[in-house]
Amino acid sequence: MTFSAALSGTPSDRVRALLRRRPSALWRRFLAAGLALLAAVTGFWPDVGHPVVVAARDVPPGVPLTGSDLRLATFPAPVSGSFAAVSDLAGRRLNEATRAGVPVTDLALASPSADTAAVAVHLPEHGLAGVIRVGDHVDVVSGEGEVLAENVPVREARGRVxxxxxxxxHANRVAATSLDLPLAVTLR
Structure with a gap:
C-alpha cells in the first residue's frame, strides 16, 4: 500500500496503515526519553496528603478547645468526619478525652447546644478514686441506690473527688442530692 492509498482510505484504513509502519529510531528514542522523564517526575512528586486536625496534647472532655490544644497534620488518606482547619473547632468541647496525635472527628465533639455543667462528687472510699481516670464513663448512684445519672464522662479526677x-x-439533681446523701459512682 502506498502513502497516497493510506491517506485516501477510510479512517480505520488510515490507522491500520500507520500502525503497520515501523517507527523510526529517532521517534523510538524520543518516546523512551519522554516515558523516562514522566516516570522520574511522578516518582519524586510530593504526596500532599489530606489535612486533618489532631489533638496537640492529651485533651480532657468538656473543656473548650483552643489553638494550643489542636494542630494540623497530614494523613495519606482522608479521615471520615475530620476537620481541615483548627479554627473550625475553636470553643467546641469534646465528649471524651483524646490523646495527642489522634484526629478530632465530629463524633468526638459534644453538641454545640449542649447545656452542661460540671459537678464535683466526693467518693466515699479512697480505693475507687485511684481507678477512675479522665475520660472514663460512670453512673452516679445515691446512698439510697437511686441512679441519678448514667454514662457520665469524668472530666477530672483528684484523690477522692x-x-x-x-x-x-442532671447536674442540679446530683448536686442537690449530694448535700443530704453520700454519692457513689460505678464504672462502665
Whole structure:
C-alpha cells in the first residue's frame, strides 16, 4: 500500500496503515526519553496528603478547645468526619478525652447546644478514686441506690473527688442530692 492509498482510505484504513509502519529510531528514542522523564517526575512528586486536625496534647472532655490544644497534620488518606482547619473547632468541647496525635472527628465533639455543667462528687472510699481516670464513663448512684445519672464522662479526677460533666438538669439533681446523701459512682 502506498502513502497516497493510506491517506485516501477510510479512517480505520488510515490507522491500520500507520500502525503497520515501523517507527523510526529517532521517534523510538524520543518516546523512551519522554516515558523516562514522566516516570522520574511522578516518582519524586510530593504526596500532599489530606489535612486533618489532631489533638496537640492529651485533651480532657468538656473543656473548650483552643489553638494550643489542636494542630494540623497530614494523613495519606482522608479521615471520615475530620476537620481541615483548627479554627473550625475553636470553643467546641469534646465528649471524651483524646490523646495527642489522634484526629478530632465530629463524633468526638459534644453538641454545640449542649447545656452542661460540671459537678464535683466526693467518693466515699479512697480505693475507687485511684481507678477512675479522665475520660472514663460512670453512673452516679445515691446512698439510697437511686441512679441519678448514667454514662457520665469524668472530666477530672483528684484523690477522692471526681469532676463530672453532666447535662444541667442532671447536674442540679446530683448536686442537690449530694448535700443530704453520700454519692457513689460505678464504672462502665
Amino acid at each position: 471526681v469532676l463530672l460533666q453532666l447535662p444541667r438538669i
